[in-house]
Amino acid sequence: MVLREWARDAHATVQAVRAAVRHVADDPSSLGDDEWLALLGASGAELDELCALADDARRTITGDELTFVVNRNLDTSVVGSGRPDVPDVSDLVVEAWELGATEICLQGPLSVDAPTDGYLRLVDTIHAAAPQMHLHAFRPPEVRDAATRMGVSVTEFLRRAHAAGLGSVPGTAAQILDDDVRAHLAGGAAPPVAEWVSTIEAAHQVGMFSTATMxxxxxxxxxxxxxxxxxxxxxxxxxxxxxELILMPLLPENAPPHLREVATTPVSRRETRAVHAVARLLTLGTFDHIQVAWTKHDADTTEALLGGGADDIGGLLIDGDLMPDAGQEAGRVLGVDAIADLGARLGRNPRQRTTGYADPPAQRLTPIPQVRR
Structure with missing residues (x-):
């Protein structure tokens, strides 16, 4: 594979970036690849200008709100294991509901020895425990695993899961939609791009929505x-x-062993800002919401991204008492005080949303502290 920064430097001359910034300010829809590539290499004053343009676009689309959802992440293999040391998934869901959550997010696959219809059983159980809770679960690999275990098509599994209470699916596992890159990330064979695309589109066709990721x-x-x-x-x-569109950097600690020499340091803040700003401007007319994956960034970078084109900060990831170590992002909880302070610094009004960006029922609203601006 080509070294990433070498590839970028060929496009990132100051003159090319300045010209591309002027052009994107006039008409983002008319830019060619060379200009977008130049913008991905922006730095310094040009990067600041690019991010300001992206934030203007954000303001036009979503206004001056800072949206968030109250959710709880659970590890699918843990809560579906039936182990005696793991609380019943119904209890975990009820606790989350009582803490104010409107969304449960399941992450990861079931174990190989789980029941054939294990994924569907989890949907049934969670929906029965809290019928008004939105269930956001099963990446394309898990969807395909569930369909294979049950001996049905991907579309048929999704249809059954949706009828049982599955509301949306995560668009993670997209990585980069290029078969060569995916194979390199996997250290060899990897599910082809076509599988990810067809699975996500099948979810959309049966009436569910999904996130999109990079x-x-x-x-x-x-x-x-x-x-x-x-x-x-x-x-x-x-x-x-x-x-929504969620852009996530590969963290060094999450890099597979064969990529440890490549992903030795976190992605630069410069690149992260440029990627988010370009994503906002390139997707105008197709994506309204750009979400910051706040668990992947430090606080200053999160704030910079929300001031550079992103409008949403995602989930609070509440824990609770029963099993606070469940989920891949255990311990990473975002409090409403932090949301309020962030909104004040950005000049944005925090607004709780549902998974689908609607307003929660009044009785589900989480009180946001009043702050001075």
Whole structure:
């Protein structure tokens, strides 16, 4: 694979970036690949100007709100294990509901020895415990695993799961929508792009929505990033089924062993700001919401991204008392005080939303502290 920064430097001359910034300010829809690639390499004053343009676009689309959802992450393999040391999933869901959550997010696959219909049983159990709770679960690999275990098509599993109470699916595992990059990330064979696309579109077709994601900061080039964003836009135009776009850097501690020499340091703040700003401007007309993956960034970078094109900060990831170590992002809880302070610094009004960006019922609203501006 081409080294990423070398590939970017070829496009990132100051003159090219300045010209691209002027052009994107006039008409983002008319930019060609070379100009978008130049913007991905922006730095210094040009990067600041690019981010300001992206934030203007954000303001036009979503106004001056800072949205968030109250949710709880659970590890699918843990809560579906039936182990005596793990609280019943119903109790975990009820506790989350009592703490104010409107969403349960399941992450990861079931174990190989789980029941054939284990995924569907989890949906039934969670929906029965809290019928008004939105269930956001099962990435494309888990959807396909569930369909294979049950001996049905992907579409049929999704239809049954949706009828049982599954509300939406995470669009993670997209990585970069390029078969060569995906194979390199996997250290060899990897599920092809076509599988991810067809699974997500099947979810949209049976009446569910999903998130859209991009994993950057590994072996991909700026051209791969650009092609990935364009592919997501094409899918959105076909199905209108994506609720938001989430851009996630590969953290060194999460890099597979064969990539440890590549992903030795976190992705630069410069690149992260440029990627988010370009994503906002390139997806105008297709994506309304750009979410900051706040668990992947330090607080200053999160704030910079929300001031550079992103409008949403995602979930609070509440824990509770029963099993606070459940989920891949255990211990990463965002409090409403922090949301209020962040909104004050950004000049934005915090607003609680549902998974689908609607207003929660009044009785489900989490009190937000009043702050001085």
């Amino acid at each position: 994993l950057y900061g590994h072996v991909e080039t700026p051209q791969h990033q650009l092609d990935h964003l364009r592919a997501l836009c094409e899918m959105q135009r076909r199905t209108r089924g994506f609720s």
